[in-house]
Amino acid sequence: MAIDHLKINQLLQRLRSRPYRIYEVKTPHTGYLREFLVKEGTEVKGPRGKWREIPGTPLFTLEREKNLKTIKARVSGTIHNLRTELEGRFVEAEEVVLEIRHPLSQEEVISEFLRETLILITAPETARYLLAPEIEKRIRKEGLGKVFVKPNEEILIMSFMKRETPIVHTGETMVIFRIFFTPQEVVTAGEPLLGLCLQEEVPYLERVISRICEEWPEK
Amino acid sequence: MSELYRELTELLERALYVRDIKGEDWQEISAVVGFLQELREKVYELPGEELRKRFSLLKEKLVALETLAAETLSPYEIVKITRHPQRFTLQDILENVYDNYTELGGEGEINLDPAVVVARAMISRRVGDKIYMHQVMVIGHEKGHGEEFRRGGSAKPWGNEKALHYMKIAETEGIPIHFYIFTPGAYPIEDPPGAAQQIARNLYTMAKLKVPMISFISEGGSGGAEAIGLADLRLMASRGYYSVISPEGAAAIEAKLKSGRPPRELVEKCARNLRLTAEDNLRLGTIDRIVPEPPLGARRQDYGFFKRLRYEMIRATDEVVLQTKSLRTFRKYVLSRKNGTEEVPEDFGIYVNWELTEDEKEILLENRSRKYREMGRWAVCGKESTFKHYLEKSHDLGLKVFHGLRYGVFKQSHRALRRMFEELTQESSALLKPVSDPVKTVYNLLSGKKRRIPKVVSWIERPEGPEELYVSPLALEDRTVTCPNAETHGCPDLWVPDLYGEFCGVCPNCGYHFPLEYQWYLNNLFDRGSVREFNEGLSSGNPLNFEGYAEKLAKARKSTGKNSAMLTFEAKIGGISLIVAMLIADFRQGTVGVAEGEKFIRACDRARITRRPLLALIHTTGGIRIHEGTLGVIQMPRCTVAVREYVDSGGLYIVLYDNNSYAGPVASFLGCAPYQFALRSTRLGFAGPRVIRETTGEEVPPDYHSAENALRRGHIQGVWDRRELRLKLYEALLTMGGRNLYYR
Amino acid sequence: MKDRVLIANRGEIALRIMEACEELGLDYVVVYTRPDEESLHVRKAKRKYRIADYRDPNELLSVADEAKCTAIHPGYGFLAEDFRFARRVVKRSRPLTFIGPRWEVIRDLGSKLNVKRLAKELDIPVIPGTTEPLYNEIEAEARAEELFEWLRESGEEDPRLLIKASAGGGGMGIEEVRELEEVRPVFRRVRAYAKRLFGDEGVIIEAKISRFQHLEVQLLGTPHGELVHFGTRNCTIQSPGRQKRIEIAPGLDPQFVNYSFDADALLAEIINHSLKLAEAVSYDSVGTWEWLITPEGRAYLMEVNTRIQVENEISAKISQVKSQTVNLIKEQIRIALGDKLRYQQKDIHFSGTAIELRLVAEDTQRNFKPLSGTITRFSWEKHPWLTVRTHVPQDKPYTIPTEYDPNLALAIVWGKDTKEAQQRALVFLEEVIIEGKRSQGEPLVTNVSFLKNKLTEILRFPE
Incomplete structure (x- = not known):
């Protein structure tokens, strides 16, 4: 496979013109929004550290059933549209409280590129998904880009309407190159779950990724 | 001129050494150093006479300073002597004390662990005109003179494993072992075999290793030192230190520092409080003898010191050997020695064969056991009144006879019977047989026809849960x-x-275990009302007069209503009675000191005598309590000896970790257990993340000390769930352990 | 002070509780999740709060406090039979009324094994098997041998046993064995499964009854010691996943089917046994006693459901109290709030047959796979004998949320006898129109034709 420089350039150009993404921060559940810990325009950080062991910047506190929780940023960026009027009030679940304008990182640009290049397994239904235990074990052991999935092998498990349905790989033998979903979280139908490629494509993909790394240096 | 230049250089080195030890601001030392440097620079410029004059004056001044320095040495300055790159190392000892040696398991940098050196060596003595050669195994830490790869003598887990391997070889060959301790502490990593677990294994083996062992301490850094420290005779260099923790580490804890350096004054104060010098340790009874060094410490060229060390090592080995033979020869030999400061004689005058017969080996082990059981025992406080103590002792004696007969006689085990009578007679002579009760019990058992068979709980039956839940x-x-x-x-x-x-x-x-108070276990783990504490009167004292410790202890006593962090009690699980030793977080973070160790040893003995399973339930332990110094550290070998004797007698020793378990106790009497389990969400290991970061310079992942990782590394045998803890323990009591349990 | 009820449920049961509250003149507050925004129970409610999850007690209680509710109705499913939730509701520092039985009753009757033990004490027949969880295979084998023996003696030609996780339910962790040799491996497997799924290794062994009908007795008790029944129901027609699809009240009808035993006597027997157990535990709310009956006329108590059932309305339709129709949900709320019953068993009269049909978006051809999609048209002819309970709006498209069971509606049909009820049910199924699309655009199918087929088999023992 030849490197489609044109396509990659177009992608990078598009990302450069709008190099950030807006993340809405919602209340995870009901409760009293006690206090905002950030202001409009505050720079916040997501979880950091080699093992993401340092939690993100505290955003606000939410108290429910005498349990005061600090809601922390999951991504880095700048605070916008802070709804200060909610402070001190009872809020419902999934209420948008603020937005984080998040500049795209190298990793995310790579992810964006892979979404457009890999063969994707998309979510057939809006449901929760899990890797098939066998696949998960192999990925944990060998890492992404090394685990093969054979035709008719169970690759994912869909947890849908209280039932667990296996999703079987239909194509030829391929390598799992990327995971796009978070286990146990609801994925909207049509969103990518996994990105696959042929084994011979792996070196090509790695070359392109290193190119992106050069063009989009980590800040 | 070059002669003078050399002398000047030497003098300068001596001055620099004094400056290193005493600090730049001490007296006129910096000035002397400056003058010496100047003089050396101008050695070819100045006229010879003036040079000599100035040299003599400076030398005089320096000697005076050296004398003053030696007289005013503070404990922290001794620590600095011990750590100084000019100090003698094991390599120097091998060169100068032994006549010939072969390094085993690695040389220099090409080594499994360059911090641990093992050598097969010969040591010689002259008797008349004959030279006798003895073969010994030398095992010790190598600090190197500034060699980076030696890591200052910090043994990695596999370094200690190497030491253990050659200890066993020495045992096979029947040659004594000379240990040389030059370590700031073990390298605190968990990689298999694990820092703590390997030290524990070493201690467990050394407790019953059938060869004479002598250890010599120059730098005795806590657990790392104990890994090769459980010897029959412990010598210490007069300018060495032996401590539960480095003064800096103690200061960091005292100042509650998360990172950075503690202030110098606090470090000095801690060094004083820790009682870490040779004199202190001799007074505390944690070492047996001091090997004198030059006043400011022995350096690599101090050949007189090496000669003395050779003499002391041979003598110490002789004594250990002779103690296993007849007492009279031993006494005679000891008397022949004057007072420890005498000149080293050229002629030994006596030759002692270091080989032991099987019977002598048994005596060696008994002597060792007695030695460690007695070590530091004076510091145990709060003994019961003599009357009560007396009763308790006779009660134990009764138990011993009772259980011996009940479960021993009927099994027709002659060995058990013999041991029982031996124990009985020993104890009886101490008691002068004034108690009739136990004798009656024995009588009833022997003459009565009703032989009560202990109710063996079928493994099909399950223990009933307590009817009423204790509410936390x-x-x-x-x-x-x-x-x-x-x-x-x-x-x-x-x-x-x-x-x-x-x-x-x-x-x-998700199964995450939130921490629970220790009372929860007392109420939910054991059969209702079956918990009966013993030795609750034993208490922690302040044997070092550590500043502020007495107040801390008093506070802990008041808030917990307990006298120490170790609770020892009898209890039942599903009808099976067992002995439990429990370290509780509420009392000084479950740290182990004199009282905790003593109670653990007594619990081991009670379990052995009554043939009960022994459970060490670790609610939390923060390690050895620093405020009790090396008296705390020696609880590691002491408790390991006791628990080894318990396991060897055919018991069942189970360790269960909860919350946090770190350092000394894990690296000794806990980590050596054949069965170790951890509750989920437990963290256990040798050193916490801060210490690891400071020692290795690397961050460890947040789950580095998790129970799951401990299981993965083979440090524990299983991870248990608190909700089924009672059941798991019950099953373990039935299925694991030795042949000599009362219900088997 | 006027009571205010938090309706801690969704869909049609939320709607029925809302209706009952309105009729009783009570205030109520509704909760909903994001995927349920279009549900009728949300549209019709005046006070409503969006929450993260119906299963999270913290969400419900947080809203209950904020909305100043005084009582909680748990409906069915979710937290309805969670004794810890019931206990927390009444034990917290701001206690609320739990509309359901006392938490102790929920706890004690919530364990099938405990029900079995209680029943044995009261001489109520239960399916032969263990009454204590087993943990080791030797004991399991011994019990299995006894049971095989018993089955053979009672004339079973192909005796089978069921090995179940004692903490299980809803058909999970159950395996069948036909011979003694299988017991050990199967036992181990189920035990491992039970440990993994329910955190308890306990396993029970029961005789498998091969042919049976599933009957229920509807009871209502009060904290004042009053206790009445509202007859029986037959819930034999289920999906393979053991979910009920057609229910009929009364449970047996000798005018409609020939039985080899005295049907009325058997119904009287299970009602009396149910009352006996209810009395023994001082049952104080609505509840259902589930029975299994064999073609020979033997009855075994299976379990007790300490909640309002989906199918409660068919019992209401055939019952009249002092010539008034009954609403069991209203009765449940009224009793929970402290009211007395105000009538006795002799005031309750039964007439006719009622049938409930559950309309579900499921592919009956493909192992009853639940389906999601959008309902574009949903309508039915109105009849005086028909009640339709649904949260699906008829005036605009409705997307079935994927988080919950794809139940669309309940149709409750009454007839003066079983035959008439059966015909009317068929009429409804012919007339109902459900149209919709699945996420990939293909038409949405429902179980209507399955229901039509099964309607011919009602009240009969399955072959």
Whole structure:
């Protein structure tokens, strides 16, 4: 496979013109929004550290059933549209409280590129998904880009309407190159779950990724 | 001129050494150094006479300073001597004390662990005109003179494993072992075989290793030192230090520092408080003898010191050997020695064969056991009144006879019977047989026809759960808490009365174990009303007069109502009675000192005599309590000896870790257990993340000390769930352990 | 002070509770999740709060406090039979009324094994098997041998046993064995499964009854010690996943089917046994006693459901109290709030047959796979004998949320006898129109034709 420089350039150009993404921060559940810990325009950080062991910047506190929780940023960026009027009030679940304008990182640009290049397994239904235990074990052991999935092998498990349905790989033998979903979280139908490629494509993909790394240096 | 230049250089080195030890601001030392440097620079410029004059004056001045320096040495300055790159190392000892040696298991940098050196060596003595050669195994730490790869003598887990391997070879070959301790502490990593677990294994083996062992301490850094420290005779260099923790480490803890350096004055104060010098240790009884060094410490060229060390090592080995032979020869030999400071004689005058017969080996082990059991025992406080103590002792004696007959005689085990009578006669002579009760018990048993068979609980039957649940005080609140794994496992918030009630403090979604108070275990793990504490009167004292410690202890006593962090009690699980030793977090973070160790040893003995299984239930342990110094450290070998004797007698020793378990106790009497289990969410290991970062310069992952990782590394045998703890323990009692349990 | 009820449920049961509250003149507050925004129970409610999850007690209680509710109705499913929730509701520092039985009753009757033990004490027949969880295979084998023996003696030609996780439910963790040799491996497997799924290794062994009908007795008790029944129901027609699809009240009809035993006597027997157990535990709310009956006329108590059932309305339709129709949900709320019953068993009269049909978006051809999609048209002819309970709006498209069971509606049909009820049910199924699309655009199918087929088999023992 030849490197489609044109396509990659177009992608990078598009990302450069709008190099950030807006993340809405919602209340995870009901409760009293006690206090905002950030202001409009505050720079916040997501979880950091080699093992993401340092939690993100505290955003606000939410108290429910005498349990005061600090809601922390999951991504880095700048605070916008802070709804200060909610402070001190009872809020419902999934209420948008603020937005984080998040500049795209190298990793995310790579992810964006892979979404457009890999063969994707998309979510057939809006449901929760899990890797098939066998696949998960192999990925944990060998890492992404090394685990093969054979035709008719169970690759994912869909947890849908209280039932667990296996999703079987239909194509030829391929390598799992990327995971796009978070286990146990609801994925909207049509969103990518996994990105696959042929084994011979792996070196090509790695070359392109290193190119992106050069063009989009980590800040 | 070059002669003078050389002398000047030497003098300068001596001056620099004094400056290193005493500090730049001490007296005129910096000035002397400056003058010497100047003089050396101008050595070819100045006229010879003036040079000599100035040289003599400076030399005079320096000698005076050296004398003053030696007279005013503070404990922290001794620590600095011990750590100085010019100090003699094991390599120097091998060159100068032994006549010939072959390094085993690595040379220099090409080594499994360059911090641990093992050598097969010969040591010689002259008797008349004959030279006798002895073969010994030399095992010790190599600090190197500034060699980076030696890591200052910090043994990695596999370095200690190497030491153990060659100890066993020495045992096979029947040659004595000379240990040389030059370590700031073990390298605190968990990689298999594990820092703590390997030290524990070493101690466990050394407790019953059938060859004479002598150890010599120059730098005795806590657990790392003990890994090769459980010897029959412990010598110490007069300018060495032996301590539970480095003065800097103690200061960091005292100042509650998270990072950075503690202030110098605090370090000095801690060094004083820790009582870490040779004189202190001799007074505390944690070492047997001091090997004198030059006043400012021996350096690599101090050949006189090496000669003395050779003499002391041979003598020490002789004594250990002779103690296994007849007492009279031993006494004679000891008397032949004058007072320890005498000149080293050229002629030994006596030759002692270091080989032991099988019987002598047995005596060697008995002597060793007695030595460690007695070590530092003077520091145990709060003994019961003599009357009460007396009763308790006779009670134990009664138990011994009773259980010996009940479970020993009927098994027709002659050995057990013999041991029992031996123990009986020993104890009886101490008691002068004034108690008739136990004798009656024995009488009844022997003459009565009703032989009560102990009710063996069928393994099909399951222990009944306690009818009424103990309610944790934590549960009495209407509020909710968030599981720490909520983010990753999606756990719902937990209502506190449910969590600390029926859920046993376990998140029902992810299995995370919230910490629970120790009383919960007392009430939920054991059969209702079966817990009977013993030796609760034994208490921690302040044997070092550590500043502020007495107040801390008093506070802990008041808040817990306990006298030490170690509770020892008899209890039952599903009808099976067992002895439990429990370290509780509430009392000084479950740290181990004199009282804790003593209670553990007595619990081991009680379990052995009554043939009960022994459970070490570790609610939390923060390690050896620094405020009791090396008296705390020696609880590591002491307790290991006692527990080894318990296991060897055919018992069942189970360790169960909860919350946090670190350092000394894990690296000795806990880590050596054949069966170790941890509750989920437990963290256990050798050193915490801060110490690891400071020692190795690397961060460790947040789950580095998790129970799961401990299991993966083979440090423990299983991870248990608190909700089924009682059942798991019950099953373990039935299925594991030795032949000599009362219900077998 | 006027009571205010938090309706801690969704869909049609939320709607029925809302209706009952309105009729009783009570305030109520509704909760809903994001995917349920279009549900009728949300549209019709005046006070409503969006929450993260119906299963999270913290969400419900947080809203209950904020909305100043005084009582909680748990409906069915979710937290309805969670004794810890019931206990927390009444034990917290701001207690609320739990509309359901006392938490102790929920706890004690919530364990099938405990029900079995209680029943044995009261001489109520239960399916032969263990009454204590087993933990080791030797004991399991011994019990299995006894049971095989018993089955053979009672004339079973192909005796089978069921090995179940004692903490299980809803058909999970159950395996069948036909011979003694299988017991050990199967036992181990189920035990491992039970440990993994329910955190408890306990396993029970029961005789498998091969042919049976599933009957229920509807009871209502009060904290004042009053206790009445509202007859029986037959719930034999289920999906393979053991979910009920057609229910009929009364449970047996000798005018409609020939039985080899005295049907009326058997119904009287299970009602009396149910009352006996209810009395023994001082049952104080609505509840259902589930029975299994064999073609020979033997009855075994299976379990007790300590909640309002989906199918409660068919019992109401055939019952009249002092010539008035009954609403069991209203009765449940009224009793929970402290009211007395105000009538006795002799005031309750039964007439006719009622049938409930559950309309579900499921592919009956493909192992009853639940389906999601959008309902574009949903309508039916109105009849005086027909009640339709649904949260699906008829005036605009409705997307079935994927988080919950794809139940669309309940149709409750009454006839003066079983035959008439059966015909009317068929009429409804012919007339109902459900159209919709699945996420990939293909038409949405429902179980209507399955229901039509099964309607011919009602009240009969399955072959």
